[in-house]
Amino acid sequence: MADPVDPALSAVLAEAVEAGVCSAAVAAICVRGRVVAEAAAGELVRYADDSGTLAAERPPVHQDSIFDLASITKLFTTCVVLGLVEEGRLELDAPVADVLPEHYAGRAHITLRHLLSHTAGLQPTRRAYLEIPGASVEEQLDLIISTPITQPVGGPYLYTDVGMVTVGRIAELAGGAPLDVLVAERVTGPLGLADTGFRPSTATWDRVAATECRPSGFVRGTVHDETASALGGVAGHAGIFSTAGEVLRFGEMLRLGGSPVLRASSVKEMLADQGATGAPFRQGLGVRLGDPAIVGPLHDGFGHSGFTGTALVVSPSRELTVVLLTNAVHPLRGRPGIRELRHAVASLGAELSGT
Structure with missing residues (x-):
């Protein structure tokens, strides 16, 4: 060779x-x-x-x-979540409030699909470590996941680390283990x-x-x-x-x-254009x-x-x-x-x- x-x-x-x-x-x-x-x-x-x-x-x-x-890293997190969807532990189009009831009360229209496609209307980032200096990991995570909506849910596209931090936490709760x-x-x-x-x-x-x-x-x-x-x-x-x-x-x-990580149908769903507008590319x-x-x-x-x-x-x-x-x-x-x-x-x- x-x-x-x-x-x-x-x-x-x-x-x-x-x-x-x-x-x-x-x-x-x-x-x-x-x-x-x-x-x-x-x-x-x-x-x-x-x-x-x-x-x-x-x-x-x-x-x-x-x-x-x-x-x-976001692609690895997505694979974990899609595996949990395959097992019926999560649903892409179910309200995030089903998993995070305290943080997403009153936001039942936001789904896991919105978070994964950056169309949940969440702000791009949140510096919890600056807002609450000296806070524990749990306190910072609580603040990040509680970030309010700043844009319309469903689009346009707004790239956000907050959403993927939230996805990671959802994976932990549904998967019963740290990310x-x-x-x-x-x-x-x-x-x-x-x-x-x-x-x-x-x-x-x-x-x-x-x-x-x-x-x-x-x-x-x-x-x-x-x-x-x-x-x-x-x-x-x-x-x-x-x-x-x-x-x-x-x-x-x-x-x-x-x-051996995902079914072909899950990868197909991952790579499907989610219809997010406002980005210079299509978002899966x-x-x-x-x-x-x-x-x-x-x-x-x-x-x-x-x-x-x-x-x-x-x-x-x-x-x-x-x-x-x-x-x-x-x-x-x-x-x-x-x-x-x-x-x-x-x-x-x-x-x-x-x-």
Whole structure:
């Protein structure tokens, strides 16, 4: 079997690192069930501070390096919830108030489908850790789930972490276990993803890419998202870490119909356009369809991006899965070029698929 390390992909990643788009990048491309290209470039820790001073020790990134997936976590949470729907423990179109009666009293028109499609009318985020400093995880979660409606229910589309935090809590109540346990039992375990999950073991921290510089130092081995961090590192919207190879296997599971995680009918429902208006893409259940920020020429591609600089794109027509993991928030957020890098990697995937 040919070495999947691809010179063109390596060059794209190296150029992005050199240009300062990110400090570390790993990519993997699978066509018709076979890994045809992979590459890694950069350093897991490049900077000593937020002014751009290079660190004295800069460990190189490798194919098995671990990255904070950020919002790609939402796809794992969605899979857990859809599995619970299959078992009859949840219903997509039942009122959320059935599961959260105290928090959703008077909001019986909001359903799980609304939350998963970002059409529940909830505000984008809520910084509970700032509103009630020193509060427990339970108190913060209670405040987040109690967030009032600010827009019409049913649309237009309003991207919200609040909704997916709520979905994570609904999964815990219906599944009878914490969300990290449910993800392990229902998604990563069946797929054999040993390096994928919330709160990576300290034994793996030397493989984890650093993210943002904060007053306490660089974030490394713990989640970058402040809300997820304040909730103990486990939340429905962010917090999962993984390698490019394991995210690739997760994407392939969805491309091939869900086994052993979900039924094909559940994946079909997940990938169905939910009719949300007002977004530059179509919205499925937890997943984006044709998101121009990540798909490049893969116009039928579905997947998700992550604030840390990650992307998963699956193109059913090309039998193609593309993964890009970076730490574009190291040492600081707001660095330019990540959209272009995502497009370049997706374009290489299109070329390698032969379509």
